[in-house]
Amino acid sequence: MSDMIAVFGPGTLGPIIQRHTSKEVHFWGNDPQQGPDPLLIIDATLGPVPIKRDRLRWVAEQYPQTLILTASSTVLLATQRRWITNPERMIGFDPWLMQIDARVLTVADDGEWRLFHREMLSQIFSGWQWQKIADQVGAVFARVIAPLVNESMAYVSMGITHEDINQAVKLGLNHPKGPLQWTEVFGISQVGLVLQAMHRGMGERFLPHPLIQRQMAEEGVNLDA
Amino acid sequence: MMNTDNLIIVIGSGTMGRGIAQVALSHGFRVHLVDSVQSQRELAHKSISQGIGRALENGQVSPEGTLNWSERLTMGPDWHSLKPSWVIEAIPESMDLKGPLFTKLDEEFGESVWLASNTSSIALTAIQGMATRFPHRVGGLHFFNPVPRMALVEVIAGMATAPNFVSAAHDLVKGWGKEPVTVPDRPGFLVNRVARPYYLEALRMVEEGVVDYADCDRIFEGAGFPMGPFRLMDLVGIDVNFSVSQSVFEQTFYDPRYRPHALQQNKIWLGHLGRKSKRGFYSYE
Ligand SMILES: NC(=O)c1ccc[n+]([C@@H]2O[C@H](COP(=O)([O-])OP(=O)(O)OC[C@H]3O[C@@H](n4cnc5c(N)ncnc54)[C@H](O)[C@@H]3O)[C@@H](O)[C@H]2O)c1
Numbered sequence: 233m234s235d236m237i238a239v240f241g242p243g244t245l246g247p248i249i250q251r252h253t254s255k256e257v258h259f260w261g262n263d264p265q266q267g268p269d270p271l272l273i274i275d276a277t278l279g280p281v282p283i284k285r286d287r288l289r290w291v292a293e294q295y296p297q298t299l300i301l302t303a304s305s306t307v308l309l310a311t312q313r314r315w316i317t318n319p320e321r322m323i324g325f326d327p328w329l330m331q332i333d334a335r336v337l338t339v340a341d342d343g344e345w346r347l348f349h350r351e352m353l354s355q356i357f358s359g360w361q362w363q364k365i366a367d368q369v370g371a372v373f374a375r376v377i378a379p380l381v382n383e384s385m386a387y388v389s390m391g392i393t394h395e396d397i398n399q400a401v402k403l404g405l406n407h408p409k410g411p412l413q414w415t416e417v418f419g420i421s422q423v424g425l426v427l428q429a430m431h432r433g434m435g436e437r438f439l440p441h442p443l444i445q446r447q448m449a450e451e452g453v454n455l456d457a
Numbered sequence: 458m459m460n461t462d463n464l465i466i467v468i469g470s471g472t473m474g475r476g477i478a479q480v481a482l483s484h485g486f487r488v489h490l491v492d493s494v495q496s497q498r499e500l501a502h503k504s505i506s507q508g509i510g511r512a513l514e515n516g517q518v519s520p521e522g523t524l525n526w527s528e529r530l531t532m533g534p535d536w537h538s539l540k541p542s543w544v545i546e547a548i549p550e551s552m553d554l555k556g557p558l559f560t561k562l563d564e565e566f567g568e569s570v571w572l573a574s575n576t577s578s579i580a581l582t583a584i585q586g587m588a589t590r591f592p593h594r595v596g597g598l599h600f601f602n603p604v605p606r607m608a609l610v611e612v613i614a615g616m617a618t619a620p621n622f623v624s625a626a627h628d629l630v631k632g633w634g635k636e637p638v639t640v641p642d643r644p645g646f647l648v649n650r651v652a653r654p655y656y657l658e659a660l661r662m663v664e665e666g667v668v669d670y671a672d673c674d675r676i677f678e679g680a681g682f683p684m685g686p687f688r689l690m691d692l693v694g695i696d697v698n699f700s701v702s703q704s705v706f707e708q709t710f711y712d713p714r715y716r717p718h719a720l721q722q723n724k725i726w727l728g729h730l731g732r733k734s735k736r737g738f739y740s741y742e
């Protein structure tokens with residue numbers, strides 16, 4: 233096994249992860265590569281689900297022993313574990329917390345493997361605390377941020393500027409970023425994927441605002457595309 | 458008798474009214490502070506005096522702006538024949554109180570006097586419906602608590618509000634060092650509406666067993682929020698937070714996005730309202 237960490241997902245993640253580890257971080261973009269077994273594979277993509285599934289299957293077959301940290305804010309970890317061989321090596325996480333380099337990152341796992349996984353993650357990374365949460369779409373952070381962005385879209389559609397919305401929320405609520413600033417970090421269509429997943433699993437209130445739906449359509453992004 | 462120059466009438470000398478008066482007085486304005494309760498006026502005077510003293514010490518206001526502030530402040534149970542440029546209402550959050558007051562204000566003040574409400578949840582258009590003479594000069598100036606420290610002011614135009622109201626409101630509060638943002642007259646205006654998921658989804662997650670409240674706070678605080686949702690609800694008051702959700706829920710004709718949470722209702726029944734009752738989600742004994 234090599235000492236390398238392989239990452240799929242948003243390009244900004246590579247440097248952030250690298251700051252937290254002495255291991256070498258390889259950014260794989262969208263195409264997993266053949267080579268020596270990585271120490272850890274991180275799949276930070278939220279969807280489309282069929283693409284995520286096919287890629288994880290390929291990766292799991294190619295690297296049957298490697299620990300996999302996979303975004304589980306749009307697809308349950310329990311579902312993803314059914315896609316691969318040696319499913320116990322898979323841990324769920326919320327990539328948005330990693331993208332903003334938060335101090336505490338959430339993980340979904342089952343009790344039995346927790347200790348081993350926690351030790352592995354703590355050995356590989358420094359400066360991140362890992363908080364176990366239940367395996368549920370939306371996790372904790374995205375569960376709140378995506379609806380917050382969704383709410384703000386109603387104001388965008390009424391002609392309120394992004395600057396005004398961000399300013400009001402930052403000054404009025406002391407949030408570290410305004411709603412439209414979160415979308416600059418994560419991408420509107422990625423927010424849409426989280427909302428779509430929560431809409432399916434947890435109800436009507438998460439229906440993405442029409443502006444988000446349009447953006448997703450324009451980018452060809454959809455949970456089942 | 459005072460003239461129109463820089464005279465503001467503030468009605469209600471509670472938490473918000475005294476804060477608004479303090480800010481106006483700190484920027485050279487003259488203020489007539491109205492409250493039906495004398496003891497409230499006395500408390501307000503004391504609080505303004507201490508507030509200005511502290512703000513001066515900390516360099517948050519200028520000595521020129523605050524100069525002779527106490528000579529520029531008058532108080533009383535009524536406003537008699539004063540001629541202000543603005544009347545800002547900050548009495549309790551009840552249409553039964555605000556409605557008749559705006560009817561009276563609209564009858565007594567000429568068209569050129571701007572009438573603003575600091576309501577946090579009542580539709581400005583409903584208030585305009587009570588000021589039928591000149592509804593276009595009525596709108597919202599939603600300050601945040603504590604007024605001297607919070608820079609944001611939501612400027613709210615009801616359906617009948619004139620564009621002039623909005624520009625005059627911006628000029629006024631900018632002159633007080635505030636940051637105005639014009640927001641639509643919809644339930645929760647902007648800030649209180651966009652904020653709902655921060656509390657409601659957090660409450661739902663805890664109930665669903667996704668995470669417990671202390672870990673939930675740790676996650677948000679680790680992401681740069683000064684306070685996690687539960688610590689913040691304890692600070693604001695669980696009852697206050699609950700009533701905002703309730704009001705947005707009712708005014709949106711029961712949109713499920715804003716459905717208040719039973720966990721908060723239960724805390725209220727037990728008197729666990731947050732810091733002010735020494736117990737909320739956390740204990741402050
Ligand atoms: N407290 C907050 O955090 C906050 C924040 C934003 C907006 N607001 C809004 O500001 C308004 C005032 O809230 P508050 O917290 O300052 O209330 P408060 O209860 O502290 O003060 C209200 C004051 O109004 C006086 N009053 C009642 N009826 C009156 C009348 N008819 N004429 C004159 N005075 C009268 C009362 O004696 C009291 O002193 C409400 O509409 C509230 O929703 C409050």
